[in-house]
Amino acid sequence: MKLETIRELLHAEIISKCSNPDTDIKFAKASDLMSDVLAFSLPFTRPEAILITGLTNKQVVRTCDIAGICAIVFVRGKNPSAETIRLAEECNITILTTKLKMYTACGILYAKGIRGAPVKE
Amino acid sequence: MKEKILFEQKFEINGGDFVNAGESSYKIKSILKEIGIDSDIIRRISIAAYEAEMNVVMYAEHGAMHLLVYPGKILLRIEDRGQGIKDIELAMQPGFSTATEEMREMGFGAGMGLPNIKKNADVFDIKSTAGKGTNLNITFNLNSKNG
Numbered sequence: 001m002k003l004e005t006i007r008e009l010l011h012a013e014i015i016s017k018c019s020n021p022d023t024d025i026k027f028a029k030a031s032d033l034m035s036d037v038l039a040f041s042l043p044f045t046r047p048e049a050i051l052i053t054g055l056t057n058k059q060v061v062r063t064c065d066i067a068g069i070c071a072i073v074f075v076r077g078k079n080p081s082a083e084t085i086r087l088a089e090e091c092n093i094t095i096l097t098t099k100l101k102m103y104t105a106c107g108i109l110y111a112k113g114i115r116g117a118p119v120k121e
Numbered sequence: 122m123k124e125k126i127l128f129e130q131k132f133e134i135n136g137g138d139f140v141n142a143g144e145s146s147y148k149i150k151s152i153l154k155e156i157g158i159d160s161d162i163i164r165r166i167s168i169a170a171y172e173a174e175m176n177v178v179m180y181a182e183h184g185a186m187h188l189l190v191y192p193g194k195i196l197l198r199i200e201d202r203g204q205g206i207k208d209i210e211l212a213m214q215p216g217f218s219t220a221t222e223e224m225r226e227m228g229f230g231a232g233m234g235l236p237n238i239k240k241n242a243d244v245f246d247i248k249s250t251a252g253k254g255t256n257l258n259i260t261f262n263l264n265s266k267n268g
Contacts, residue, residue: 034228038168039237055228059175062143063228066150066167 001025001114003071003094006050009108012073012098016085019070019094025050027117030106034063040117049117052105056080058087065091075102128156128190134177136203139227142178146171149188149197156190162261165241166195169259172234173199179224180204181254194243197259206249213239213247 003021007014030052031037037051050071051064056078064072071094074080079097080088088095098105130152132145150167158166170186177184181203189196206212213235220230239245244260 032228033231033233035172035231035233035237038172039233039240053228057227058140059143059227059229062147062171066143066146066164066171068164 001109001112003050003096005112006071006073006109006114007096009112010073010096010098010100010105012096015074015080015095015097016088017094018089018092023070024048025071025114028052028106028109028114029069029117030102034059037063037067037069050114052102052109054078054102056084058084060084061087061091061093064093070094071096073098073105075100075105124191124193126189126191128152128188130188132186132188134174134181134184134186134201136178136180136182136184136201138178139223142175142227143171145186146174149186152188153195158195158263162195162263166197166261169238169241169261170197172238173197173257173259175229176234176255177201177203179220179229184254193263195261195263197257197261199257199259200254201256202254205251205253205255206247207251209247209249 025048027049029037032053032055049069050073051069052073052075053060054075056074061084074097077099134145146167149170150163153163181201184199184201187198211217215236216232218230218232224230238259242259243262246258249255
């Protein structure tokens with residue numbers, strides 16, 4: 001699924017457009033715990049994953065950069081700071097924001113085929 | 122015979138500096154990319170470096186992370202001065218945390234840091250003295266398939 005489709009499905013707004021718009025997104029992680037995102041990070045670089053989160057600080061971008069995640073969807077209408085946006089641009093990570101709550105955003109994407117990122121035991 | 126060090130760099134980390142937290146790990150990731158290290162291994166090293174860096178920022182007064190590249194392995198050595206860890210066995214349990222509200226608001230302090238570092242490492246060594254500080258030695262074999 002293209003990021004543009006995700007934007008439409010979640011009635012989201014693109015805050016910074018950096019990653020490749022043609023990336024075929026297949027997986028999502030939803031968490032406000034960055035250590036969990038890192039703990040359940042894929043075993044190898046997979047740019048086709050996004051993170052859905054309510055946290056908007058710089059550490060979210062750092063975490064996605066480390067975990068190889070190409071885009072972040074901020075839920076509950078949260079807007080990141082200018083610093084967070086600047087770092088996302090530097091790391092080539094797209095930022096979207098939606099007014100939907102996390103559960104709803106996840107449900108919509110799941111129904112359209114986006115699955116949880118595979119967990120390595 | 123001691124293995125030859127091909128590359129070495131030290132990164133200073135300031136305790137409580139949540140604004141710049143993660144920068145050292147970001148630099149380490151860039152260096153490893155430039156050297157041409159396998160992306161799976163870069164991922165594992167970056168995750169371990171980032172968790173270790175966040176631990177220094179959250180719990181220590183000051184620390185340093187050393188990146189040492191050998192022909193067959195990469196070593197991350199983190200030394201900090203601070204409160205240390207009273208019970209390492211407890212600290213290694215997933216979910217155990219002494220984090221403050223501020224740390225949790227940053228998305229950290231869920232008690233996954235040390236277990237996460239160990240999971241990504243080939244060799245993980247931790248030494249800590251309560252009231253003094255903590256030393257971590259994290260080794261990644263360059264031909265390893267862990268991860």
